Amino acid sequence: MSEVYRPVGGKLLTRQFYFLIVLSLIAAYFLGRRFIFGIGDVSNLSDGYPWGLWITYDVVTGTAIACGGYAMAVAVYVFNKGQFHPMVRAALLTSVFGYTLAGASIIVDVGRYWQLYNVFLPQHANLNSVMLEVALCVTLYTLVLWIEFSPAILEAMKANRALRMLRHILFFFIGVGILLPTMHQSSLGSLLIIAGHKVHPLWQSDIIPLLFLITAITMGYGMVVFESLYASVNLGRKLETDLLAKVAGVIPWLLITYLVLRIGDLVVTGDIAALAEPGRPQVLFALEMLLFGYAILSLLSRERRIHPTHLFWSALAVVLAGALYRFDAFLIAYNPGPGWHYFPAVGEMMITLGVISVEIMAYLFFVKKTPVLAAGH
Amino acid sequence: MKIDRRDFCKVVVAGAATALSGGVAEARPPKELPPGAVGILYDATLCIGCKACEVGCKEANDMPMDHTSCAEQAYGVSAVWDAPDDLNSRTMNKVKAYAQGTAEVKDRPHDGYSFIKRSCMHCVDPDCVSACPVSALTKDPVTGIVQYDPDACIGCRYCQLACPFNIPKFEFDKPFPKIVKCQMCAHIQAEGGIPACCDACPTGASLFGRVPDLLQEAHRRLAFKPGERQSYPIHNLDGGETRMAEVHGYHPKVYGETETGGTQYLMMAGVPLENLGMPALGSESRARLSETIQHGLYQGMMAPTLLLGGLVYAVYRNTAEDREDPPEAAAGKAQKAEEVRDE
Ligand code: SF4
Ligand code: SF4
Ligand code: SF4
Numbered sequence: 001m002s003e004v005y006r007p008v009g010g011k012l013l014t015r016q017f018y019f020l021i022v023l024s025l026i027a028a029y030f031l032g033r034r035f036i037f038g039i040g041d042v043s044n045l046s047d048g049y050p051w052g053l054w055i056t057y058d059v060v061t062g063t064a065i066a067c068g069g070y071a072m073a074v075a076v077y078v079f080n081k082g083q084f085h086p087m088v089r090a091a092l093l094t095s096v097f098g099y100t101l102a103g104a105s106i107i108v109d110v111g112r113y114w115q116l117y118n119v120f121l122p123q124h125a126n127l128n129s130v131m132l133e134v135a136l137c138v139t140l141y142t143l144v145l146w147i148e149f150s151p152a153i154l155e156a157m158k159a160n161r162a163l164r165m166l167r168h169i170l171f172f173f174i175g176v177g178i179l180l181p182t183m184h185q186s187s188l189g190s191l192l193i194i195a196g197h198k199v200h201p202l203w204q205s206d207i208i209p210l211l212f213l214i215t216a217i218t219m220g221y222g223m224v225v226f227e228s229l230y231a232s233v234n235l236g237r238k239l240e241t242d243l244l245a246k247v248a249g250v251i252p253w254l255l256i257t258y259l260v261l262r263i264g265d266l267v268v269t270g271d272i273a274a275l276a277e278p279g280r281p282q283v284l285f286a287l288e289m290l291l292f293g294y295a296i297l298s299l300l301s302r303e304r305r306i307h308p309t310h311l312f313w314s315a316l317a318v319v320l321a322g323a324l325y326r327f328d329a330f331l332i333a334y335n336p337g338p339g340w341h342y343f344p345a346v347g348e349m350m351i352t353l354g355v356i357s358v359e360i361m362a363y364l365f366f367v368k369k370t371p372v373l374a375a376g377h
Numbered sequence: 378m379k380i381d382r383r384d385f386c387k388v389v390v391a392g393a394a395t396a397l398s399g400g401v402a403e404a405r406p407p408k409e410l411p412p413g414a415v416g417i418l419y420d421a422t423l424c425i426g427c428k429a430c431e432v433g434c435k436e437a438n439d440m441p442m443d444h445t446s447c448a449e450q451a452y453g454v455s456a457v458w459d460a461p462d463d464l465n466s467r468t469m470n471k472v473k474a475y476a477q478g479t480a481e482v483k484d485r486p487h488d489g490y491s492f493i494k495r496s497c498m499h500c501v502d503p504d505c506v507s508a509c510p511v512s513a514l515t516k517d518p519v520t521g522i523v524q525y526d527p528d529a530c531i532g533c534r535y536c537q538l539a540c541p542f543n544i545p546k547f548e549f550d551k552p553f554p555k556i557v558k559c560q561m562c563a564h565i566q567a568e569g570g571i572p573a574c575c576d577a578c579p580t581g582a583s584l585f586g587r588v589p590d591l592l593q594e595a596h597r598r599l600a601f602k603p604g605e606r607q608s609y610p611i612h613n614l615d616g617g618e619t620r621m622a623e624v625h626g627y628h629p630k631v632y633g634e635t636e637t638g639g640t641q642y643l644m645m646a647g648v649p650l651e652n653l654g655m656p657a658l659g660s661e662s663r664a665r666l667s668e669t670i671q672h673g674l675y676q677g678m679m680a681p682t683l684l685l686g687g688l689v690y691a692v693y694r695n696t697a698e699d700r701e702d703p704p705e706a707a708a709g710k711a712q713k714a715e716e717v718r719d720e
Contacts, residue, residue, distance in 0.1 A: 040549030047465065047546045050534035077692040111532020111547060111554040115511075124511040124529050128668045131535045132510035171696045175689030179681060190671055194504050194539040196663040197656060206670060336543055337656070339463075 005089055005152065005371035008235050012368055020357040027354020030347040034108060042347030048340025049331075053348050056330040058105035058355055060188050061323045063138065064216040066098020068227070069145060070181040071220030075250070077174055084247065086374035087240075090231070091224045092149045093372050097359045099142040105355055106135075130190045137184035144177045156370040185216035192329055200281045200333035201271040207261060208329075214258040215322040218251050222295075222318030229312050237373065245305040251318055252296040259292060281333045288328065291321035404669040407638050407661065408502035414521040414588040415561070416499060416641035417575060418595055421653070422484045422625040423609060424492040424582035426472055433577030434470040434496075435459065437562055443467040463495075466546040469559040470496045470574055475653050484625040484647025491646050493653040494574075494583065497544045497559040499523050500662065502638035507664030508539035513556070521588070521641050522561045530556055541637055541658055561641075571613050578612070580622070586614030588641050595631040595645055598624075638662035 034042045045052045068091035075081045076088055107113045118124045119135045126132055148170070154163045189212030192199050205211065225244050232239040266272040275282055295317040304310040331342070344352075366372055434440070443461035461468040473495065478488035503523050506514045513530035516523050525545075532554060536545045548554035562572040570576070575585035584591070594614060601607050603626030608619045625647050632650040633640035636658040644650055651657050675681060 036552060038548070038550050038552045038554060043549075045549060047537060047549075048543065050537035050547060077695045078688065080691075080695050082695075109533075111534065112527075112530050113532070115529070116531050118511040118529055118531055121511075124513075126507075126509055126512045128507045128664070128671075129510040129535070130667060130671055131508060131533060133671070135510055171692045172689055174692045174696070175685060178688045178692070179685045182684070183681060186674070187671070190667065191535070191538075193670060194508055194663045194667040196504075196541055197658075198538070198541075206666070209670070209674065337654075 005155070005374055007156070007371055008237070008368050008373055010235070010368055012365060017361060017364065020361050023350075023357040024354045024361070027351045027357070030350050031108065031354075033347065034351070039109075039111060042345060042351065044342055044345040044348065046340060046342065048336040049334070049342035051330060052342055053331075053344040053352055054105055054109040056327055057352050058109075059102045059138075060330055061326045062098050062102045062105070062355075063188070064185065064212075064219045064322055064326065065223050065319060066095045066102070067181060067185065067216045067220030068092075068224040069095030069148070069220070070178065070185075071217045072224060072247075073174060073178050074217070075247070078178065081246075083243065087224060087228065087243065087247070089149075089152055089372050089374070090227065090367070091220075092145065093152070093363060093366055094223060094227060094359075096142075096145045096149045097362045099138065099145055101355050101359050103138065103142050105352075108351065130187050130194070134184050134187045134191065137180050137187065141177065141180035141184065144173050144180060147173045148177055152366070152370050152372050181216070182213065186210065186213040188212055188216075189329075195334070198334055198336050199329060200335065201269075201274045202266065202281055202285050203325075203329040203333050204271075205262070205265050205269070207265050211258060211262055212326075214254055214261075215325055218254045218258070219319050219322040221247055221251050221254075222315045222322070225311060225315040226319060229308060229315070231367070231373065235367065235373075239308060241306050241308055241311070244311060245302065248299050248305050248311060248315065249302070251314075252299045255292055255296050255318070255321075259289075259296075281328070284324070284328050284332055288321060288324050291317050291324060295321060405665055405672065407665055410501050410588055410639065410641075411517065411519055411521040413519040414501075414641055415566070416521075416586065416588040416591055416643060417561070417572060418584045418586065418591040418614075419494050419642070419644045420582050420584070420598065420609075421491050421493055421644070421646035421648075422627065423580045423622060424472070424494065425580055426474060426492045427579065428472050429577040429579060430494065430574035430583055431459070431468070431470055431472060433573035434559075435468075437565060437573030438469060440469065441467050464544065464546060466548045466550075466554075466557045468546075469557060470494065473654070475648075477648075477652070486628075486648040486652065489648065491648050491653060492582075493644070493646070493650075493655075495542075495544075495654075496574075496642065497523060497561075498542055498633060498637075498640035498642045499559075499561060500637055500640050502662035502664055504539040504541060504637070504662055504664045504667075505536035505545060507662075507668060508535045510535065514545075517563075520561075520563075520566070522563050522566075523558075524560050524563055525556055525558060527555045532556070539663070541656055541663065571616075575612055581609045581611035581620060584610060584614055585612065588643075590614050591643055592631065592634060595634075595643055598645065599627050599629055599631070601627070635660040638665065 030042045039045060043052060072084060072088045072091040076084050107116065110116060119132065151163060151166060154166065186209035189208040192204065192208060225248050228240060228244055231237045275285065295314050298304050298310055298314040442459035443465060445465065446460045446462045461471060464471045473493050474490060475493060476490040477486065480488065480490040482489045484491055499522060501521065503516055506516050506523060510533065511529045511531055513526045514523060514536055515526070534547055536556060537547060544558050546557045548557065565571070565573065571585040575583045591614060594610070601624040603624055605624045606621050607624050609622050611618045611620050628646055628649050630650065632644040632655055633642060638661060644655070646653060
């Protein structure tokens, strides 16, 4: 398991990169407005929809998409699938930026950001709050991710002494790095329990922590596959179809477990009856089922799995299905009562796009300039 | 690096068992009404919609006038009046009218109308208090008033998501925003006074008192016959002031007696409260369920600690090679990568 990683090299400032820079600058403009004139100036958030695109995408969906590092660590270190080891570092890279930027988005979304440190003060802690757990876990995990990823940076800096030291303690951080996402990815779902009737019965559930956890892991694997395919096409890397097919092979079983639990719970609680009424939530539910169903069917067969095109679309479906599930639960099927509507404002969307751009730029920078992708396969 | 899942599995199973046993562990007991709980009884059949309570509220709490109403914006007018459409970040107390059909007679479900006065319900088991990560919202252990501390608040707005009545409001239009909600004029009560809305109300529709006494008063009213003339206390249940009024007839329910585990702001009306925009809620707070599930999973951090032990051990076993210092890799030189092995 002592692969060698190498920077991909190549030009950083490509056309696409300039485009991403422009997007980030637009976001910076709206960010400026948000901090000068308040959240209402750039967003359509309201007292009925206190959480919008920023929480639902940047934090809830963004960290789930960034679960690649977590999902690969579970496979490699818990289930001892050593053959996946060469993929861990690239997965960690997306995780590092996904989480770091989710943390940064929280500063934008939270109204009284200058008091955010209260979350860390024991005299303020409310141990009954799911939000406290999420906040502490996500912060801690972001730090752990940087530690887990630091060998790549240290290698690039040729800081050999630090590297040697790190190698002896890294296992501890890897362990913590598996525990923390298990905790907060499930708690991100638990956040909704207290909202009660505002969350549509097809999504409100007492087992929502488990449902969020399972889909977060599948989204993590989905992203690893997706991103490897991307790297092979756009960065001229050799395609590791065999390995990717193996990673993708876990997904359908996880998704089947998820669907059995989710639908079983709906049947047991009787909330399945909500499907009988026609309406937007029912359509969304059906759409989710279609995406999940497509992903399961196309990833179950090995022939399709080793086919890069199929693999690409199924991985995308896995990520989209999990993302739609989160958007529905937090936003689209969330109903605070009559008279409230929400659709993200331009400023809100631009800020989110900016966050995504920064994420991609950081990915490109690190992949090209530091040893992240395993060399010579 | 041979697979040794057995040891690991033992630990994981132990951890999972602890976590799962939490699922069937006892639910967190419901919260009790604090010993000195004070509250407000709002009787829609007495309310004349004069909004004296709104004015009193704004004065007592130094709140600005509001010009966001649809009417003002549609006609482009704005003047010295205060006309919010609903509760908002400048309005902590709001009287609204609901009409049905021809809306001829007051306090009648069909072809009738009714007022409703909305503000924080001061829940016995408040979801907002359970949700707030930094204890910015707290319930007074004696009076039960749910209060807000801006110095603690981070502005995450989880309280808004949690509150079943959509009460906490947020200053989206300010760069340094706060949460705004009724605090039952705690500052006036501290000086021996009563909430400004009850002080201002001329009819006794908003009545201040201790919660058990208010409940008793509410049930006394439910026994009244429509058309009778009855004596109604005004301002303060213990203040001794009363007034005679004709009974309009009641929908047989005190809203807040059981809803979401009970509330200290109680409501009664001539029509079902659901018609007046109040949510139909069960007798258990969501806070209780949320805390039961969350604490059940974590078992006072026992489950995560066990799991962490198992994980670190498993990782330790599976990274033995990584910990050895490879002769050259440390130099960061590119080497030929090892062949990918299958298990
Ligand atoms: S009504 Fe809402 S804001 Fe008021 S105490 Fe209850 S949960 Fe909290
Ligand atoms: S907005 Fe403030 S009061 Fe509300 S939950 Fe967040 S920290 Fe607590
Ligand atoms: S002051 Fe009393 S009567 Fe007037 S609107 Fe308020 S509650 Fe109704």
